[in-house]
Amino acid sequence: QAADYSMRLSHQLPASHHVAKALEAFAVEAEKNSGGRLDVQIFGGEQLYKAAQNHVAVARGQVEAASILSLQWGGTVPEMQIFSIPYLMTRPEQLEKFPGSPAAALLEDKLQQKGVKSIAWLLDANDSTFTSQKAPLVAPADFKGVKIRGLGRLVDTGFIAMGAAPSTMPGSEVYQGLQTGVIDAGVSSLSAVYARRYYEVQKYAVVTPLITVYQNLVVNPRWWEGLPAEVRNGVLAAAKSAELSLAAQGAEQDPEGVAKLEKTGMTVTVHTPEQRKALEQAMQPVVVGEFLKTTADGQKLLDLVRQL
Amino acid sequence: MNSKSLCLDGSPEALALPAVCRIFSRTVSAIFAAAMAVSALCVLVALAVIAYSVVVRYFLGEPSLWVDEVVGYLVVAIVMFGVASALREGRHIGVDLLTERLGPRGRRLAEAWSMLGVLALAVFLIANGWETAMFSKSIEMVSQGYLEVPLYALQLLIPFGGCLLALAAVDALLRLAFGGSAHVGQEKH
Amino acid sequence: MLAITLMLIGLVALLLTGLPIFAGLSLFGGFLLAGEPGGLDAVSDLIFAKTGMYVLVAIPLFAYMAHIMIRGRIVDDLYTTAHTLTRHLPGGVGIATIVACMIFSSISGSSVATALTIGAVAIPQMIRYGYAPKMAYGLVAAGGTLGILIPPSGPMILYGVATDTSISGLFMAGVLPGFLLSGIFMAYCAFKQWGTPRAERASWGEMGRAVRQSAWAIALPGLVLGGMYAGLFTATEAAAIGAVLALLIAGLAYRSIGLREIWQCAIEASRTSAMLFMILAGAAVFSYALTKLMIPQQVVALVLELQIGPYGFLLLMMLMLFVLGMFLESIAIILITSPVIMPVMAHLGINPIWYGVLLVINLEVAMITPPVGMNLFTIKGVVPSASMGEIIRGAMPFVLLMTLGMLLVMLFPQIALVLPESMININAQ
Ligand code: NA
Ligand code: NA
Numbered sequence: 001q002a003a004d005y006s007m008r009l010s011h012q013l014p015a016s017h018h019v020a021k022a023l024e025a026f027a028v029e030a031e032k033n034s035g036g037r038l039d040v041q042i043f044g045g046e047q048l049y050k051a052a053q054n055h056v057a058v059a060r061g062q063v064e065a066a067s068i069l070s071l072q073w074g075g076t077v078p079e080m081q082i083f084s085i086p087y088l089m090t091r092p093e094q095l096e097k098f099p100g101s102p103a104a105a106l107l108e109d110k111l112q113q114k115g116v117k118s119i120a121w122l123l124d125a126n127d128s129t130f131t132s133q134k135a136p137l138v139a140p141a142d143f144k145g146v147k148i149r150g151l152g153r154l155v156d157t158g159f160i161a162m163g164a165a166p167s168t169m170p171g172s173e174v175y176q177g178l179q180t181g182v183i184d185a186g187v188s189s190l191s192a193v194y195a196r197r198y199y200e201v202q203k204y205a206v207v208t209p210l211i212t213v214y215q216n217l218v219v220n221p222r223w224w225e226g227l228p229a230e231v232r233n234g235v236l237a238a239a240k241s242a243e244l245s246l247a248a249q250g251a252e253q254d255p256e257g258v259a260k261l262e263k264t265g266m267t268v269t270v271h272t273p274e275q276r277k278a279l280e281q282a283m284q285p286v287v288v289g290e291f292l293k294t295t296a297d298g299q300k301l302l303d304l305v306r307q308l
Numbered sequence: 309m310n311s312k313s314l315c316l317d318g319s320p321e322a323l324a325l326p327a328v329c330r331i332f333s334r335t336v337s338a339i340f341a342a343a344m345a346v347s348a349l350c351v352l353v354a355l356a357v358i359a360y361s362v363v364v365r366y367f368l369g370e371p372s373l374w375v376d377e378v379v380g381y382l383v384v385a386i387v388m389f390g391v392a393s394a395l396r397e398g399r400h401i402g403v404d405l406l407t408e409r410l411g412p413r414g415r416r417l418a419e420a421w422s423m424l425g426v427l428a429l430a431v432f433l434i435a436n437g438w439e440t441a442m443f444s445k446s447i448e449m450v451s452q453g454y455l456e457v458p459l460y461a462l463q464l465l466i467p468f469g470g471c472l473l474a475l476a477a478v479d480a481l482l483r484l485a486f487g488g489s490a491h492v493g494q495e496k497h
Numbered sequence: 498m499l500a501i502t503l504m505l506i507g508l509v510a511l512l513l514t515g516l517p518i519f520a521g522l523s524l525f526g527g528f529l530l531a532g533e534p535g536g537l538d539a540v541s542d543l544i545f546a547k548t549g550m551y552v553l554v555a556i557p558l559f560a561y562m563a564h565i566m567i568r569g570r571i572v573d574d575l576y577t578t579a580h581t582l583t584r585h586l587p588g589g590v591g592i593a594t595i596v597a598c599m600i601f602s603s604i605s606g607s608s609v610a611t612a613l614t615i616g617a618v619a620i621p622q623m624i625r626y627g628y629a630p631k632m633a634y635g636l637v638a639a640g641g642t643l644g645i646l647i648p649p650s651g652p653m654i655l656y657g658v659a660t661d662t663s664i665s666g667l668f669m670a671g672v673l674p675g676f677l678l679s680g681i682f683m684a685y686c687a688f689k690q691w692g693t694p695r696a697e698r699a700s701w702g703e704m705g706r707a708v709r710q711s712a713w714a715i716a717l718p719g720l721v722l723g724g725m726y727a728g729l730f731t732a733t734e735a736a737a738i739g740a741v742l743a744l745l746i747a748g749l750a751y752r753s754i755g756l757r758e759i760w761q762c763a764i765e766a767s768r769t770s771a772m773l774f775m776i777l778a779g780a781a782v783f784s785y786a787l788t789k790l791m792i793p794q795q796v797v798a799l800v801l802e803l804q805i806g807p808y809g810f811l812l813l814m815m816l817m818l819f820v821l822g823m824f825l826e827s828i829a830i831i832l833i834t835s836p837v838i839m840p841v842m843a844h845l846g847i848n849p850i851w852y853g854v855l856l857v858i859n860l861e862v863a864m865i866t867p868p869v870g871m872n873l874f875t876i877k878g879v880v881p882s883a884s885m886g887e888i889i890r891g892a893m894p895f896v897l898l899m900t901l902g903m904l905l906v907m908l909f910p911q912i913a914l915v916l917p918e919s920m921i922n923i924n925a926q
Contacts, residue, residue: 008789015836016661045659047788047832049539050546052452057542060443061535075456076449114447145369153454156373165371168454170551173731175657175664176649181728196658200665347771348763351557358554358737362730376551383774384549386557390771399772400517401877403868405886407515418515425516429523433541440541462549466541 003031003039005231007219010043010058011067012051016195018249019122019215020044023067026217026242033234059115061220067122070214071152077110078295081154082305083212085287087280090126090209094308095250099243103304106297116218120239123250125189127257128210132185133178136204136269140282148185149174155211157290158283178202189213190257199264207258208271208279217242325486336479337492340393343472347390354382377453381462388469392476395426398491419490420481427477433470437463498799501792504529505824508783512868519772522779522869526786533789540782547781548774551733552651557770558736559610562743563617563879564762566714569747569754574711576622581707585698590626591636591686594619595679598640600718602647602675604725604739606654606732608827608864609773612641612872617879632689634883635865635891638872639899640682642861645827647675649732652827652860653853659835662849666917670854673912678858678902685898713750717742769878776874777826784829793821793833801838807845811852811907814838815859822863826871830860851906854913858903865892865899 009027013020027040043049049057054066055076073080082103083089089098098104099121108118130137130148137143143162150156150166159166164185169177177183179201186198190207193199217239224232262268271279292298325333357379361372394400407418445460480490512521523540530536566572576590583589597619601611616637623633645652648668657664699707708715721739724730730738747754787793800813821830835856842852864872867889876888906912 014659014661015839041791043788045832045836047829047836048785049542053539053542053546056440056443056449057539059447060538062539062542072452074450074452076447114449147365147371150373153373153456165365165369166373167371168373168376169731170376172552172651172654173733175654177731179665180726180731182731182734195661197661197664200663344764344768347767348760351561351763351767351770352759354554355558355561355737355740358558358734359741362734362738366729379554380549380551383551383553383557384545386767387548387771387774387778390767391775394768394772394775395517397768399768399878399881400519401772401776401874401885402515402517402521403512403885404515405889406513408884408886421514422516422520425520425524429520432527432537433544436537437541439538440545463541463545466545 003034004037005034005227006039006041007065007235008041008043008063009065009067010048010054010063011215012044012046012054012069013067014045014195018191019067019124019246022122022242022246023217025245026238029238029241030235033237034231035234037228038231038234055114055116055218058218058220061223063220064223065217065219067215067217069124070212070216074152075294077107077114078291079107079110079297079301081152081291081295082107082298082301083214084151084155085291086155086158086210086283087276088284088288088302089305089308090212092126092250094305095123095126095212096247097308099247101304101308103301103308106301106304110297111216111218112221115221116216117221117224118216118218119224119236120217120243122215122217122243123246124213124215125191126209126212126250127190127207127254128187129190129193129261130185130187130204130206130208131178131193131198131202131266132204133181133202134184136206136267137185138206138269138271138275139278146185147183148187149177149183151187151211154287154290154294155283158287161286162282174198175201190254190261194257194261194264199261199266203267205261205266205268206271207268208276210279325482325488329482329486332482333479336396336475339475340396340472343389344393347386347393350382350386350389354379354386357382373454377451377455381457384462384465388465389472391469392472395473395476396479396492416484416490420484423477423480423484423490427474427481430470430474430477434467434474437466437468437470441467501796504792508824509868518869518874519775519779522776522783526779526782526784529783529786529790536786536789539785543781543785544778547778553774553777555605555607555610555733555736556613556773557766558740559605559614560617560766560769560879561762562736562740563614564765565740565743565747565754565758566618566717567621568758568762569743569751571711571714571717571743571747571751571753572618572622575714576619576625578707578711578715580626581699582704584696586687587693587695588683588686588688588690589695590623591628591632591690592683594623594636595640595682595686598637598643599647599675599679600722602643602645603649604718604721604732604735605644606649606651608642608644608861609871609875610736611644612638612864612875613769613773613879615641616876620876620880627693628690630883631887631891632686633891634876634880634888635893635895636682636686638865638870638876638888638892639861639895640679641872641875642864642899643675643679646671646678646854646857646861648672650857652831652857655828655831656835656853656856659831660839660849660853662853663917666850667853669917670850670913671857672916674854674858674902674906677905677912678861678899681898681902682895685894713746717746772878773871773875776871780826780829780869784825784833787825788829788833793825793830794837796821797834797837801841807847808907810841810845811847811855815855815903815907818856818859819862819866822859823866824869825863826869827860827863830863831856848910848914850917851910851913854906855903858899858906862896862899862903866896 058066070083111118140162143164146164156166361375441460441463449459450456508525579593620633653667725735
């Protein structure tokens with residue numbers, strides 16, 4: 001009764017996260033599609049590897065698969081930072097066209113060069129939320145002198161351009177840092193503000209489509225080539241349904257999430273198109289400039305994304 | 309390790325060691341003194357860097373975005389430069405519930421067994437650490453964070469620590485073989 | 498189940514041969530992984546990821562602070578004052594040590610950092626005032642574990658994020674059980690030292706003079722705590738600030754240290770940290786092997802299958818956590834067990850904050866149970882002349898006392914829940 005092939009999948013998310021749930025559903029469907037020949041074991045919540053280790057673990061075949069955040073590739077695949085360019089591709093109609101596009105193919109090729117094969121683009125979030133205690137961060141001027149927990153080198157150049165002071169505090173210290181006021185503000189996805197309970201220590205939330213976070217479902221290429229075609233197609237089909245189910249959730253700004261956050265007592269502002277535009281003009285040019293400086297195929301990718 | 313079994317005068321001169329072993333032991337001792345100094349320096353640098361970042365944040369309002377990353381690597385360096393010296397001085401902890409009941413001969417055998425175990429691990433760390441670093445190099449991994457340092461350069465600290473550990477284990481085994489003690493009293497710096 | 502038991506017995510047997518713990522854990526983990534394709538590849542990655550963590554720097558820095566305080570004779574002053582204030586009480590110096598652990602716990606979120614700092618400082622002093630070494634080791638090993646129960650607490654944050662539980666609520670919920678355990682330790686200390694001769698109570702004037710004399714030494718934790726809660730620096734940065742303040746006080750106010758001591762303390766701190774971090778790395782390799790072979794997951798599944806009410810379930814969970822805690826390090830236990838048992842707890846209607854506190858008390862016990870008990874190793878690290886056997890025997894009574902505390906929190910959930918329920922509005926549970 002033991003399956004012929006096993007797919008061990010590592011990810012960093014708590015079990016209640018929407019992508020973690022989509023991966024659970026993927027596991028069930030992939031096993032079903034294989035007619036019992038494939039066994040999928042999920043190791044979630046960093047129990048096996050820390051987030052930063054997943055890439056190497058898959059590339060070297062320590063596990064067969066992992067789900068990796070687009071922010072996590074850092075300078076190793078700098079092109080993946082395209083999603084972190086403020087307001088560049090956060091609109092639902094762009095995201096809908098993205099998987100299967102030439103832009104996606106270019107990035108998949110970059111990942112392949114780094115030893116992993118991407119089989120799905122799982123949409124994690126396209127709604128960012130600034131949280132703060134003293135005053136809401138709505139307009140560029142509000143960021144002046146604010147100590148904010150940054151999002152990595154690229155996006156942080158945009159914060160610096162507005163006069164904010166980004167910090168690189170480790171995730172485990174953020175909650176306490178916000179509580180005691182070592183940092184004034186944070187930025188994460190709407191659902192993460194809720195899941196990480198930042199609302200307990202922050203008064204204001206400003207929801208805006210600042211960046212997009214994808215998770216790539218990546219597999220070890222040698223293992224992938226070794227699978228029989230039927231099993232591989234079963235996995236691909238399951239991956240596609242996971243991709244579609246998450247894309248549907250990201251199709252619109254989540255009014256339910258906003259309501260849920262309001263119920264916690266936070267004062268929530270949803271950016272109007274004008275407010276969005278103001279922040280875009282303050283941040284995007286600087287970040288694009290930095291992006292082009294640090295990537296080989298940056299311009300090409302930028303052009304492809306702008307065609308979406 | 310039980311310090312009661314620690315030979316206070318572990319200097320190679322005090323033992324009837326062959327000349328080769330004596331030179332080996334003295335060289336190892338010098339290497340470890342240097343490694344320990346680097347490890348201690350890393351503690352002071354980490355201290356200075358963090359204190360500096362707090363001061364700069366409050367008096368100049370400037371963030372120091374490289375601090376977390378640098379401090380993380382300093383911690384790896386503290387461990388890898390310090391691990392072998394700690395072994396040489398018998399500072400690594402083992403469960404001595406049974407071994408403390410053994411006679412002198414039994415204890416020496418137990419110590420030799422311990423050092424063989426450490427040697428096996430050290431050799432594995434050299435091979436595996438090298439492979440790991442070379443893999444990172446082959447796909448050009450860089451560190452996550454502001455500095456984007458080539459990761460392999462940092463990962464080489466692991467096989468380096470393995471080399472020091474292997475030296476310490478071989479040195480201890482040689483001393484045991486010629487009637488000395490596995491550990492050396494704390495060196496004066 | 499038999500295979501798992503055999504495996505754990507194998508590890509105990511290996512460690513009993515006296516092999517250094519870090520080597521024993523890594524080699525045994527490697528042995529378990531050897532059958533897995535590519536299983537051994539991850540070892541260096543694991544060690545690099547485990548030791549290359551910014552937050553770990555608190556340990557060498559607190560160790561450095563402790564050594565400066567000792568060499569600079571700040572500690573002598575503190576303990577002379579503590580002795581003057583408490584010499585008429587049974588177990589006075591021991592009680593003062595517990596109080597020191599409680600104060601330090603509210604700065605640090607780590608039990609190792611607490612036991613390391615207080616241990617280096619307090620154990621020689623307790624022995625100076627006539628305590629049996631065994632008692633001194635056990636008291637500090639156990640007192641140090643308060644670091645993760647009294648807020649702030651690293652493991653509580655991890656549990657809160659892994660299970661979607663209020664972190665502020667957990668912090669609040671830890672306060673009273675933390676005081677309860679401290680009270681139990683103090684009572685035990687007074688009971689054990691009852692027969693020893695006591696001095697006459699110091700006069701108010703004498704007490705005032707003693708406090709004035711050690712004003713700088715007392716100001717040190719006050720400044721660090723104040724700065725942290727005022728938001729001037731994070732818990733990790735507090736370690737660096739504390740070390741800098743200790744340097745300033747010893748160098749300028751006491752004029753008791755020079756460059757030579759500054760350097761020697763750094764060597765001492767790096768040696769102790771290197772030793773402890775190698776054990777953490779070894780523990781990471783071992784728990785990686787167990788996780789990959791799905792062993793803890795199977796144990797949890799076994800407990801979950803049994804159909805028993807909430808209390809039966811809780812008791813069984815506590816038993817399982819105790820066994821896992823003998824072998825695994827606290828972070829691994831949280832990451833592995835929490836996600837799987839959350840749904841069951843929701844089903845049985847068990848309050849996740851209450852369970853979180855019980856879990857943390859279990860993790861505290863885990864730190865002082867052999868064969869893998871980080872606080873036992875920490876005590877050995879700061880008192881190299883002690884034998885492991887003596888430390889373990891010294892800690893045993895405290896395992897029982899902590900179990901007693903845990904039972905009280907199980908029987909009276911309000912000990913944990915009264916503060917969070919009355920002080921914060923835990924929305925959207
Ligand atoms: Na604490
Ligand atoms: Na334990």
